[in-house]
Amino acid sequence: MSKDERKPESALRGPEGRVAEARPRNWLVPVILLSLKDWSSYGYELMERASTFGFEAMNPGTLYRTLRQMEKEGIVESTWETSKGGPARRMYSITDAGKAYLDFWAKSLEQYQQTMDTFFRLYTGQPLRPEKKGEEKK
Amino acid sequence: MSKDERKPESALRGPEGRVAEARPRNWLVPVILLSLKDWSSYGYELMERASTFGFEAMNPGTLYRTLRQMEKEGIVESTWETSKGGPARRMYSITDAGKAYLDFWAKSLEQYQQTMDTFFRLYTGQPLRPEKKGEEKK
DNA sequence: GTATATATATGTAAAATGCACATAGAGTAT
């Protein structure tokens, strides 16, 4: 990735100028963990792989900072790799705690997919009916 | 909803204490708009309805602030309703701009779902394979 | 009258994200 081909990552905006992009929060962490689950890797490479998940506009600062934070939390660990040509790389690998976290996250994701399905059904289909005065819950 | 049965809204945390919730950012706005699309409503009621979308732990402060902000942006509008018993309610209804915004958001949400599907397929199924040195893209 | 449910709101802090910039090794062209 050459230094000037980075796309601007300013968020999409809807008709009213408000940000209208369904981006998950904390998405970056699970993406990194999933990547590291099978092959250890380093920041620069992870950045490129992240595009697979729609993270094309990934910003280096955020990625590197997140990696360091994740290491502090014990879900990844790193060592310097100086053997290959070019600048040294900090090679990251996932820890057992990291795997556990990823599993946990995946479960949470399942739940959220259901929630979004509900949203869509209501959006495209039958309207959301509120209780009337006489039939309040309990 | 009585004053003390509010659940703590601290986010779900994974094994390492890290937040593990696949909720998209700014989720609240489309949820409100979808609710208002069919029936005008007010904050307190919206809060209860929001639970339908997995917003059980919605916090009043955030909701009311968001509603005011949305009004400033012109995607909802409000009037005071004093006719009914109890404290006055600020009744909100969706504007045309709000409908447009909701449509816009829904499109973005579809993309988001695809991204999550991809994530899930990679998580459960075939591993994510990085290019090896000899076979770089292009 | 005082406790409770209803209803709206603000002030402040913390967390997440974005943007701009800084640094440096190694290879390639001039």
Added chain:
DNA sequence: ATACTCTATGTGCATTTTACATATATATAC
């Protein structure tokens, strides 16, 4: 040799989003 580019990692600061604690007021039930 030196300038340029690609690779690679990072920091500082601002903004946006979300969370937490708390304040206020009206009506009804006891």
